[in-house]
Amino acid sequence: MMTGLKTLLRQRWQSWWDARLPRVDQLTLTHRNLYILPTRVGWSFATVLVVLLVASINERINLGYALTFLLGGSALAATHLTHGNLQGLQLRLLSTRSVHAGSVLQVGMGLHNLHRKKGRWGLQAQAQGGLAQPVEVAPGQDALIELDVPAPQRGWLTLPRVTIESRYPLGLFRAWAYWRPLTRVLVWPAIDPHAPPLPAWQSDAALSASTRQSGQSTEPPEGLRDYRRGDPLRWIAWKKSSHAIASGTGLVSRTSEQGRSPDLWLDYEHSPGLAGLDTEARLSRLATWLLEAENRMEGPSGTYGLKLPGLTLACGRGGPHLRECLDALATWPHAGAGSR
Numbered sequence: 187m188m189t190g191l192k193t194l195l196r197q198r199w200q201s202w203w204d205a206r207l208p209r210v211d212q213l214t215l216t217h218r219n220l221y222i223l224p225t226r227v228g229w230s231f232a233t234v235l236v237v238l239l240v241a242s243i244n245e246r247i248n249l250g251y252a253l254t255f256l257l258g259g260s261a262l263a264a265t266h267l268t269h270g271n272l273q274g275l276q277l278r279l280l281s282t283r284s285v286h287a288g289s290v291l292q293v294g295m296g297l298h299n300l301h302r303k304k305g306r307w308g309l310q311a312q313a314q315g316g317l318a319q320p321v322e323v324a325p326g327q328d329a330l331i332e333l334d335v336p337a338p339q340r341g342w343l344t345l346p347r348v349t350i351e352s353r354y355p356l357g358l359f360r361a362w363a364y365w366r367p368l369t370r371v372l373v374w375p376a377i378d379p380h381a382p383p384l385p386a387w388q389s390d391a392a393l394s395a396s397t398r399q400s401g402q403s404t405e406p407p408e409g410l411r412d413y414r415r416g417d418p419l420r421w422i423a424w425k426k427s428s429h430a431i432a433s434g435t436g437l438v439s440r441t442s443e444q445g446r447s448p449d450l451w452l453d454y455e456h457s458p459g460l461a462g463l464d465t466e467a468r469l470s471r472l473a474t475w476l477l478e479a480e481n482r483m484e485g486p487s488g489t490y491g492l493k494l495p496g497l498t499l500a501c502g503r504g505g506p507h508l509r510e511c512l513d514a515l516a517t518w519p520h521a522g523a524g525s526r
Contacts (some may be wrong), residue, residue: 207347209368211279215272215350220363222269228358231261264356271307271352272361274300275323279345279367280330284512286473287376291335293345293367299323308354314346337373340469340516344370374473374512375466381474382459384482385452412436449501450479450490469515476515480508494518 213219224232235258242250280294293313299306305325312318313333323329337343351362412435422437452475454460460468472492479490480503491501492511497518499511 203364204366207364207366209366211368213277213363213365215275215277215363217273220269220272220361222265222359222361225353225357225360228261228360231257231358235261260356261358264358267355268352268359268361270304271309271354272350272363275306275350276300277348277350277365279369282345282369282371284372284374284509284516285337286374287337287340287470289337291337291343291371291373293333293335293371295331295333295348297321297323297329297331299325299327299329302326306352309350309352311348311350313348316346337371340373340375340466342370342517343373372513372516374516375469376473377477378467378470378474381471381478384450384475384478385457385459451493451501452476452479452490453493454495455493469518473512473515476508476511480504 207219235254238250238257239254241247242254276298278296278298280296282291282293285291295311297306297309303325306323309321309323310318311321311331311333313335315336316334319331319333321329321331333348335343335346345367348365348367349362350365351360353360451457452472454468454472457472457475460471463471476490476492489501489503492499492514494514497514499507499514
């Protein structure tokens with residue numbers, strides 16, 4: 187009963203905080219979203235002031251009164267300075283890059299000091315569950331900071347709450363603000379350290395079957411190059427080859443205008459090396475193969491595609507194509523259906 191009541195109260199408290207802190211990618215700190223309380227040092231300092239005041243009253247020591255009020259006035263001034271060290275500061279979220287699950291996401295955060303004469307000193311920023319990072323902003327300047335956010339699993343990652351605080355100048359008070367970024371980050375499947383080498387190029391029979399299903403011809407457009415070992419017989423330009431052989435050279439093959447070789451297909455269901463793996467392990471291995479394919483397939487002839495149940499990404503290469511494939515793995519099975 188008590189456990190259920192505590193859970194309910196915690197949920198209502200969290201809902202109340204969430205309602206007060208809407209998600210935004212840029213936040214200006216004002217008196218409405220800033221909070222301030224004494225630190226442990228501050229409470230100890232207040233206790234000393236009370237003792238000093240009581241002793242001054244009992245002993246009727248004028249210098250004791252003066253010292254008490256002087257220290258108390260300094261504490262009040264420190265309250266104003268600590269709160270003002272954050273007020274008016276602008277926070278903004280910088281562009282973030284996707285990472286693989288199991289790694290740490292670097293979240294860039296920009297701080298802009300609108301005040302032309304006052305610096306922001308002794309600040310600390312911390313993402314929920316991460317380490318605090320110190321930062322200072324000169325008058326009228328910007329500062330950049332990167333916060334570490336764990337990315338434990340693939341999919342869309344909602345950025346955690348960020349806390350920025352100040353105890354400047356005396357450490358008697360702590361002023362802080364909470365910030366909940368709006369932007370989400372897509373986390374790709376984890377890298378498989380035990381992944382086998384890339385599967386072999388798709389066989390002619392499989393390529394023909396796949397092409398018949400798509401209704402496209404496997405015959406490459408007219409274009410000539412020297413015969414390469416492994417070229418299908420139907421690609422050989424026999425008439426041109428006979429003239430080439432007569433002149434003392436080798437066979438000639440047809441190819442596409444881009445000189446493209448047979449495509450490499452990474453198939454969730456049929457690629458060798460995936461049998462017996464669960465869903466997450468298969469996606470991790472496919473992500474590892476995609477990175478290897480992009481790194482190994484140099485030149486215009488290296489292209490690769492991705493086949494998932496309900497989703498096919500056409501062959502290509504380059505950074506945008508790699509990101510499209512990794513994004514599909516990260517959001518599957520909600521990435522969509524059909525061929526693209």
